[in-house]
Amino acid sequence: MKTPYLYFGRxxxxxxxxxxxxxxxxxxxxxxxxxxxxxxxxxxxxVDPTTLGYRVLHRAVSAVDDKRGxxxxxxxxxxxxxxxxxxxxxxxxxxxxxxxxxxxxxGVSAYTxxxxxxxxxxxxxxxxxxxxxxTGITMTTSDTVYVEEFAFNAAVLPIATIGADLCVPARxxxxxxxxxxxxxxxANAGLHYDGTGLDAxxxxxxxxxGGYAVDTVDLLHTGDKFKExxxxxxxxxxxxxxxxxxxxxxxxxxxxxxxxxFSSRGISVKRCLITGVAR
Numbered sequence: 373m374k375t376p377y378l379y380f381g382r383x384x385x386x387x388x389x390x391x392x393x394x395x396x397x398x399x400x401x402x403x404x405x406x407x408x409x410x411x412x413x414x415x416x417x418x419v420d421p422t423t424l425g426y427r428v429l430h431r432a433v434s435a436v437d438d439k440r441g442x443x444x445x446x447x448x449x450x451x452x453x454x455x456x457x458x459x460x461x462x463x464x465x466x467x468x469x470x471x472x473x474x475x476x477x478x479g480v481s482a483y484t485x486x487x488x489x490x491x492x493x494x495x496x497x498x499x500x501x502x503x504x505x506x507t508g509i510t511m512t513t514s515d516t517v518y519v520e521e522f523a524f525n526a527a528v529l530p531i532a533t534i535g536a537d538l539c540v541p542a543r544x545x546x547x548x549x550x551x552x553x554x555x556x557x558x559a560n561a562g563l564h565y566d567g568t569g570l571d572a573x574x575x576x577x578x579x580x581x582g583g584y585a586v587d588t589v590d591l592l593h594t595g596d597k598f599k600e601x602x603x604x605x606x607x608x609x610x611x612x613x614x615x616x617x618x619x620x621x622x623x624x625x626x627x628x629x630x631x632x633x634f635s636s637r638g639i640s641v642k643r644c645l646i647t648g649v650a651r
Contacts, residue, residue, distance in 0.1 A: 376611040378545075380589050381537040381622025384410025384426065384521035384528060385643035387565075389557030390511030393496040398511055403490045403519060409590075409645035410521050411529040412492065415485035421478055425525025425623075428477045428492060429518040430509050431565050433558060436469045439510035441479060441497045448476040449566045467497070467504065474565050479507025492519065516560040520642070524623040534648045538587055539617055540577045542609040546586065547576040550598045562595075569595030570642060575605065585649045591621075592643035593634075604633040 386408030391398040403412060412426065421428065429448060446453055454473065469475075477483060483494045494517070497508035511517065521528055530536045553572040554562045564570050575589040593601065608631060611618050620631045621644050630641055 374614050375541045375543040376609065376613050377539055377541055377617045378608060379537065379539045379617040379619050379622065380644060380646060382409055382530075382535060382646050383621070383623050383628065383641065383644040384408050384519070385592055386410070386519040387516055387555040387560075389513055390430070390515035390517055391494075392513055393498075393510060396496040396498060396500055396505075396508075397493050398496065399491055399493045400517060400519075401491075403492070405530065405535050405645070408519065409535075409643050410519075411490050412485050412519070413527050413529060414487040415483070415527070417481040417484050417495075420480050421482060423525075424527040425523040426519060426521040426528055428483055428494070429520065429565050430475045430477065430494075430511060431516045431518065431560055432469045432471055432473050432475075432512075433514040433516070433560060434471050434512070436510070436512065438467050438504075439469050439497055440467045440475060441482075441506045441508045442467055442504055443479045443506040444475050444477075444509070448474045450474075469509075472567065475509060477507070477509065481505075482507040482509075514558050516556040516563075516565070518565045520565075521623065523627050524625050535646050537622065538577075538589065538646050538648055540587060542611070542618075544577040544579075544587075545575065545605065545609060546578050548602050548605060549574045549576070551590065553592060564642060571595045571598060573598055573601045579649045587649060588647045590643070590645040590647070591641050592645075593641050594639050597637070597639045600637040600639055601634070604631070604637055604639065607633040 495508040497505050551572045572592045577587045579585040
């Protein structure tokens with residue numbers, strides 16, 4: 373009996389509580405395939421972050437005075453100028469962080485990534501002598517930092533390795549399971565950086581090796597959409613496309629592709645984490 377073949381390509385997404393600075397820098401927890409679906413390669417403080425295919429974002433949970441570098445003037449989500457926010461102190465400057473604001477750390481020296489350790493270290497905005505580091509930001513442990521991959525780029529691994537992508541026959545789908553997603557700090561736990569809720573769903577595929585092992589695809593997606601994810605997979609598995617793989621999700625150099633069976637149901641995918649059996 374004919375069956376469609378389904379293609380999935382990975383997408384990284386990671387969130388964690390903010391880290392208080394030590395010696396004017398703050399090191400995040402190492403990003404792995406297991407916790408973020410990606411491995412960012414080494415980045416020096418001279419490399420432009422906008423060339424890397426991923427972004428590092430800070431979402432504030434409360435107002436803090438004079439803690440954002442002067443390079444950052446606009447909220448990444450709303451597009452509003454930081455200086456136009458309702459002031460909580462007298463100077464009403466863009467470097468005053470307001471609750472809920474999202475800052476995209478695009479400054480060349482905003483952060484580094486260690487060699488082989490996938491640890492992103494973010495620069496504080498305080499240089500230690502009262503000066504403001506234009507590309508830095510001071511986090512609190514109540515804030516949340518997000519690292520989101522948005523385009524295929526050699527600055528993020530894995531490439532051409534297990535976990536990079538997966539092509540499976542539709543008849544190999546054996547189950548669909550909702551799984552918990554609570555990453556982030558406090559009030560931001562389980563939320564996207566725009567404040568909307570996220571949920572996760574795991575797709576199980578019988579391994580093609582003839583054993584008991586399974587391949588899994590974990591989708592981190594728009595909240596309260598488990599039923600719609602099941603419906604989308606039903607549509608895709610019932611496809612009559614047999615002469616080529618049905619592309620469900622992947623990144624290319626221009627951005628993200630998501631099958632219409634998902635997007636037409638109001639589902640966006642933030643992370644696609646693939647766990648495959650070694651072949």
